[in-house]
Amino acid sequence: xxxxxxxxxxxxxxxxxxxxxxxxxxxxxxxxxxxxxxxxxxxxxxxxxxxxxxxxxxxxxxxxxxxxxxxxxxxxxxxxxxxxxxxxxxxxxxxxxx
Numbered sequence: 415x416x417x418x419x420x421x422x423x424x425x426x427x428x429x430x431x432x433x434x435x436x437x438x439x440x441x442x443x444x445x446x447x448x449x450x451x452x453x454x455x456x457x458x459x460x461x462x463x464x465x466x467x468x469x470x471x472x473x474x475x476x477x478x479x480x481x482x483x484x485x486x487x488x489x490x491x492x493x494x495x496x497x498x499x500x501x502x503x504x505x506x507x508x509x510x511x512x
Contacts, residue, residue: 464511468504475500 475496 464508468507471500471504 478496
């Protein structure tokens with residue numbers, strides 16, 4: 415091969431290497447962005463699961479409280495206390511889940 419053909423091949427290889435490096439850089443940045451989005455989505459999912467669990471607990475408690483006879487004053491006080499305890503327990507669970 416003559417020197418001119420070697421230079422042409424070398425220039426072609428350099429151009430291809432530069433293109434590959436640019437593609438690599440682009441893909442690396444895209445992967446970082448996707449990983450960040452994935453992390454954010456997983457965090458949102460955990461928060462929603464926690465909210466759903468809290469709502470389910472509140473529904474169960476509401477059903478229990480509704481079954482109590484509302485005419486008796488001591489029972490309404492009991493309902494109030496149970497609701498307070500539930501809110502406090504929910505706060506503790508949320509705090510421990512972090």
